[in-house]
Amino acid sequence: MLWTGLRKLGKELDFERTDSEAAGMLKNCFVKMYDGKNLKAVELYTPQMEDDDKDYIVKKLEANKIKKHEWQQNGIKIEFAEYFIPYSISKIKDLLNELVNYFAVKYPAQKPPCQHCGLQNKTEIYDLNNVSMLICNDCYKHFEKTIQDENAEREYIPNNYLRGFIGALLFAIPGILLAVLLFVFLNSLAAVSAIAYIFLGILGYKKFKGKITPVGAIIIIIAGLIMVGIGTTVAYSVYILQLLYKEIGFIYIDRLFEVLKMPEIQKELMTNIVISYLVSGIFFALQLNNMLKEWKGVKSIKSLRKIN
Numbered sequence: 001m002l003w004t005g006l007r008k009l010g011k012e013l014d015f016e017r018t019d020s021e022a023a024g025m026l027k028n029c030f031v032k033m034y035d036g037k038n039l040k041a042v043e044l045y046t047p048q049m050e051d052d053d054k055d056y057i058v059k060k061l062e063a064n065k066i067k068k069h070e071w072q073q074n075g076i077k078i079e080f081a082e083y084f085i086p087y088s089i090s091k092i093k094d095l096l097n098e099l100v101n102y103f104a105v106k107y108p109a110q111k112p113p114c115q116h117c118g119l120q121n122k123t124e125i126y127d128l129n130n131v132s133m134l135i136c137n138d139c140y141k142h143f144e145k146t147i148q149d150e151n152a153e154r155e156y157i158p159n160n161y162l163r164g165f166i167g168a169l170l171f172a173i174p175g176i177l178l179a180v181l182l183f184v185f186l187n188s189l190a191a192v193s194a195i196a197y198i199f200l201g202i203l204g205y206k207k208f209k210g211k212i213t214p215v216g217a218i219i220i221i222i223a224g225l226i227m228v229g230i231g232t233t234v235a236y237s238v239y240i241l242q243l244l245y246k247e248i249g250f251i252y253i254d255r256l257f258e259v260l261k262m263p264e265i266q267k268e269l270m271t272n273i274v275i276s277y278l279v280s281g282i283f284f285a286l287q288l289n290n291m292l293k294e295w296k297g298v299k300s301i302k303s304l305r306k307i308n
């Protein structure tokens, strides 16, 4: 995400942007900035990152009371936490200037290496699927080719939605075992196996060459919903069988069906199914949201665009 504050700072620094980041070169560092949940993030990629450089950065962060950072390959991601009021853009700018000046003085003739191959080639900033990256020409060509091939392949894959659906159902079957185990041995909700149905479902969908599109994502969720119903029914049946076994000492399937036809048992089964759907529903909604984002549209590599 790129909100007004960082967008303005980006413009001031002569950066360009992707849909969600402002990025550019500042002296001899590659910098990208974006808004996150309750934070602004700045990633700084430097010509080199030795232990004394790290010490210097950490001291600066401590002096500015910035608690969170993550080391990256040849760089650092700094998080500026903000809870009620936005973090001061001018403070971010000051810190950034201090840091890039340090690296400009220490490594005046160097630039950060290519972020993909790590070589000290001539680099440029590209927008790779909405993430800015500093890469060399060879790596650009590599990405361009891979993306072209991938997109072409997507085009030619027929709409294998039915195959994908069957794959998702078949692969999710082991998830039923989890439902049974949870229900019979832990007396806990079989709905937890929804997680297994989705992960196995995605695996099955892909193995059966289902087309990776938003429709595909919905199909996997539908398969998952079906599996929740089946899984809970199977788990409950095994539970009843186990009770019958305790009572009469052997497994007697016909008796199971008689029991399952009893109104109070049916009611209990229905209650279990409804609870399973309620509990797994939240997980399904989150997964669907993630998958729709991830599986939408074609990939691309392109130049960044101007910040307006």
Ligand SMILES: [Zn+2]
Pocket (backbone or CB within 6 Å): 114, 115, 116, 117, 118, 119, 121, 135, 136, 137, 138, 139, 140
């Ligand atoms: Zn490269």
